[in-house]
Amino acid sequence: MPNELREAIRGVWNRFDLADRRVGNAADRTNVLERLTGADYISLGALFVGWASALLFARGEPNWALLAMFGAFLLDKADGWYARRTGTSSPFGRQVDSFIDIFAYLVPSVLLYHFVLAPNVYASLVVGFLVLAFGGLRLVRHNSEGFGSDGAASFYHGTTVVHTNLVVVANYFLAVLVGSWNGWLAGLTIGVVCPLMVSDYKAYKTDTTHVLAGIAAVAAIGLAIGLEFGYL
Template identity: 70%
Template sequence: MTEELREAIQGAKRRLDPASRRVTEAAERTNIVTTLSGADYISLGALFAAWASALLLLRGEANWAILSMLAAFGLDKADGWYARRTGTGSPFGRQVDSFIDVFVYLVTAALLYHVFVAPNVLASLVVGFAVIAFGGLRLIRHNSEGFGTDQGASYYHGTTVVHTNLVVVANYFLTLFVGPWNGWVAGLLTLAVCPLMVSNYKSYKTDIGHGLAACLGGAAALLALALEFGFL
């Protein structure tokens, strides 16, 4: 047997040996539990509330699902506040936050449209795909580029996944309270706003914007409760 053939056989054996695939150096491992910060655990709380919202939507409980969705929104905002307050923000934490945003804002919005607004499954297929696809691309771009700055003011590139979710929630209520409003109109409006998430529109981070989002969320919560307990 030639030396080259012997080395080739030994190399093949090493590649097939399961032990050779194990990570042997501790430095190469990532202990996910110790890597998570307090802000990341708050993010996981938001994921829990978003998953509860998804299950409630599938059970036909739209109003409770919206309340759970709003709880997820609140926790999603709280994780950023906590990270800034404690100085524990990190690239890893931003990845965790973006991963969870997919479920908090995009999956819940797509399901709300599918179960309670869509006129048929084809409309749901197209609208849901647009919400998740454009929203996912928007989150990927934000992780890659970060915030823009304009004369000291920070802004998002494009509208945010929060904006899109609020559009779907608003359409849900409009179909209930406005006679001519229906699933087709809601679907077309949602499709129109989805590409804005990957546009170059500047969504500035302002206290007024945060206050307005809080007011809209509060109004949605009141409407959901009023519907649930028969006041509307």
């Protein structure tokens, strides 16, 4: 074998030397799986159910998709409760939670609009971009700034992705149950509320707001079941 070919093969082999590719300094290594807490595994459960919701929207099963989406919502609330109860809240966990929020709230929202409400692909293009862009920026800002505080009360800076998601869901039920409502009005409504996610509005984080969000979710679940089984 010519020396040139031998050196070429050795060079290719060295490129695939896994030992050489491994980060050597222990201080520079981060074992992500070892850093996951029980709350983070609950968050990953929310990701799994959120992805199931996305698949159901794509298959034309919006009511079942909504039920799955609210399952992700329940798990998303459970991970925060578990983290506080066990004292395992951390900046890393908040990053994981924000990552999951994209698939638990933002992606189902744009898929619901695209597959069920959008009058054409251009409306879906614009509305989907607004939801994902403003929602993503809102999550980035929250990870950077954290919660604001007014004395004993803490608040989100701007409306949350949950608020936007509920607006999209409300538009779905309006379109199904109110004859005069349509995809154009839904798109306009959703587009108007998207910039509020990066506004200076104070969305207070209180027990009352959690209860109201829970009531809204239960009402939406009831409507989705009623529509699916022909009661409405």
